[in-house]
Amino acid sequence: xxxxxxxxxxxxxxxxxxxxxxxxxxxxxxxxxxxxxxxxxxxxxxxxxxxxxxxxxxxxxxxxxxxxxxxxxxxxxxxxxxxxxxxxxxxxxxxxxxxxxxxxxxxxx
Amino acid sequence: xxxxxxxxxxxxxxxxxxxxxxxxxxxxxxxxxxxxxxxxxxxxxxxxxxxxxxxxxxxxxxxxxxxxxxxxxxxxxxxxxxxxxxxxxxxxxxxxxxxxxxxxxxxxxxxxxxx
Numbered sequence: 001x002x003x004x005x006x007x008x009x010x011x012x013x014x015x016x017x018x019x020x021x022x023x024x025x026x027x028x029x030x031x032x033x034x035x036x037x038x039x040x041x042x043x044x045x046x047x048x049x050x051x052x053x054x055x056x057x058x059x060x061x062x063x064x065x066x067x068x069x070x071x072x073x074x075x076x077x078x079x080x081x082x083x084x085x086x087x088x089x090x091x092x093x094x095x096x097x098x099x100x101x102x103x104x105x106x107x108x109x
Numbered sequence: 110x111x112x113x114x115x116x117x118x119x120x121x122x123x124x125x126x127x128x129x130x131x132x133x134x135x136x137x138x139x140x141x142x143x144x145x146x147x148x149x150x151x152x153x154x155x156x157x158x159x160x161x162x163x164x165x166x167x168x169x170x171x172x173x174x175x176x177x178x179x180x181x182x183x184x185x186x187x188x189x190x191x192x193x194x195x196x197x198x199x200x201x202x203x204x205x206x207x208x209x210x211x212x213x214x215x216x217x218x219x220x221x222x223x224x
Contacts, residue, residue: 031211040200042202042216043202045214048212068184087152089151096155097153097154100152
């Protein structure tokens with residue numbers, strides 16, 4: 001089976017940095033996605049890591065360690081609009097996504 | 110590019126009736142389409158995987174006779190919720206992938222309310 005764990009909630013101040021951790025145990029692992037989801041909307045793609053290391057895209061960065069079954073999403077220079085749920089999802093070799101429960105990030109002024 | 114649409118965006122139906130939700134890939138051919146369900150404050154749960162021209166593969170615990178999936182073309186998949194009950198009220202999201210990579214492109218979702 002697939003097991004994806006991430007924290008339920010995180011709160012941070014506008015302009016700060018927040019790191020959302022995700023650990024996974026999956027069979028046939030073929031990469032790790034991060035999505036952002038606002039309430040009542042579909043997820044939007046943030047990043048995809050298949051190799052170990054850090055991928056940086058503007059204010060958002062994602063890291064993967066396959067040997068440790070670990071990933072994190074780093075959000076820098078937080079803005080109010082970043083308040084959302086962030087979903088970690090592992091993709092297996094049958095192309096199926098297994099989602100974590102999501103981390104609700106609240107950005108305070 | 111890689112746009113997926115869903116129709117309707119929301120629907121209210123009476124208990125016992127059936128509802129059809131369409132998922133279309135607008136600018137690419139979708140080798141595979143996926144159907145998810147999301148209850149409030151919960152994550153997406155995969156219901157089924159459909160490949161064009163073949164029967165859908167359902168996840169454990171999902172009733173295939175209740176959630177009928179048809180993937181008639183490379184750009185269209187439909188999910189029909191039959192004999193809907195209030196507990197079927199949920200946010201249904203489809204996604205599609207082409208043959209090139211692992212990324213799935215999500216539709217905007219359909220909010221179903223069964224009264």
